[in-house]
Amino acid sequence: MxxxxxxxxxxxxxxxxxxxxxxxxxxxxxxxxxxxxxxxxxxxxxxxxxxxxxxxxxxxxxxxxxxxxRFGAPPTSWRSKCPYHIPPPLILAKGVEEAKWEDVEKREYVSKRMRKRRLGNNINPLVPILVPNILLLSLLLWNPYPDEN
Incomplete structure (x- = not known):
């Protein structure tokens, strides 16, 4: 090139x-x-x-x-998940409804999107901190390789 x-x-x-x-x-x-x-x-x-x-x-x-x-499914991109783009995507992603352009329908779409929960998991934020620290503390208290003397 x-x-x-x-x-x-x-x-x-x-x-x-x-x-x-x-x-x-x-x-x-x-x-x-x-x-x-x-x-x-x-x-x-x-x-x-x-x-x-x-x-x-x-x-x-x-x-x-x-x-x-992809098991034969057509390729989708970030544009395929956005039905309100202009021009509209060639192929809509699975689970995405076709765009409806009336004001009431757009309001319903936005309110439905705002009601969706945040993507992620519901783990207590202390768990990722406590578990590794407890494992390290257990290694201090319990020696997995005892001295042979």
């Missing part, structure tokens, strides 16, 4: 931003592969068409492992 011109980089970034998709068309793949050298791909969904076989196999294996890790 260091030896590519800024115009080509800008053209690639513009194309990717103006055509957001999780499955790029063949035209997009060929455009990206001709504008950028094959070893500088920053976008995992675009295959290295004009690269060596090992690069193509590595890309195919990484794509397969990514899909297997």
């Amino acid at each position: 260091k030896n590519t011109k800024w115009e080509r980089r800008l053209e690639v970034v513009t194309h990717v931003l103006t055509h957001p998709t999780t499955t790029p068309s063949l035209h997009s793949q060929i455009l990206i592969s001709t504008l950028l050298p094959s070893n500088y791909y920053t976008i995992d969904s675009y295959p290295p068409i004009f690269s060596s076989k090992s690069t193509q196999l590595r890309w195919a294996l990484s794509l397969f492992l990514d899909k297997v890790s």
Whole structure:
């Protein structure tokens, strides 16, 4: 990427931003592969068409492992969890309702979000402090490696 011109980089970034998709068309793949050298791909969904076989196999294996890790579900990002963004996300995350733009519905959505509990666990804050200290104190009182003298 260091030896590519800024115009080509800008053209690639513009194309990717103006055509957001999780499955790029063949035209997009060929455009990206001709504008950028094959070893500088920053976008995992675009295959290295004009690269060596090992690069193509590595890309195919990484794509397969990514899909297997998600159990075939479509990829979601932080934008997928925000239904009120403009433009709206291409794919909504699981459990997120579609945006409703009436004032009353927006108020209900905000009040529902505010009622949700804070993400985290309900552990007493003394527990993470006391447990390690008690373990260290027990090592002072009880020697796990007694002297053999």
